[in-house]
């Protein structure tokens with residue numbers, strides 16, 4: 001692993017420093033490159049697609065840099081981890097900013113929690129969903145290795161992923177949040193592994209150790 005590289009996609013949408021320093025902490029010699037250069041991203045062994053902010057800005061910044069197509073290519077070629085807004089951008093569309101078309105790499109939509117959210121006991125829940133929440137692992141996956149089921153991860157979001165398939169983890173927050181998705185080379189998480197203590201660092205380490213999966217490892221539906 002020592003000679004491998006990971007590109008952290010820099011498109012002007014935040015939280016790159018904390019992601020990069022967490023990767024350096026667990027990476028054991030992995031070269032961490034924060035970049036917006038398409039050739040560098042396409043040349044890296046694996047790619048992290050992070051993001052904080054609003055989806056309309058996110059899509060505009062990606063397109064302005066030609067990175068929308070780069071992310072599509074990466075998704076087809078090598079291990080990629082989407083984080084928070086980066087995860088949301090992989091879906092078909094988001095309700096944020098009056099509706100935005102996203103990259104359509106994974107099936108599903110990003111929906112608003114709403115202004116009248118309650119847990120099963122009727123207690124009102126604040127939006128954004130901000131803080132620690134348990135994530136139930138719904139499939140076995142190399143990125144969950146060594147992480148106990150129902151471990152807590154740190155979330156900050158007002159919109160949540162609702163996907164028809166490829167769900168790898170769920171969290172409850174008034175609705176069922178699809179907190180992790182997995183499809184072939186792509187793994188995506190709504191929470192912030194770089195802010196989620198040991199479990200989050202373990203997920204990042206697992207990502208850096210994750211070999212390209214064989215195509216048949218996960219079901220691909222047409």
Ligand SMILES: NC(=O)CC[C@H](N)C(=O)O
Nearest residue numbers: 052053054156157158159
């Ligand atoms: N923390 C964030 O950047 C949140 C991303 C997205 N705007 C949401 O609210 O779900």
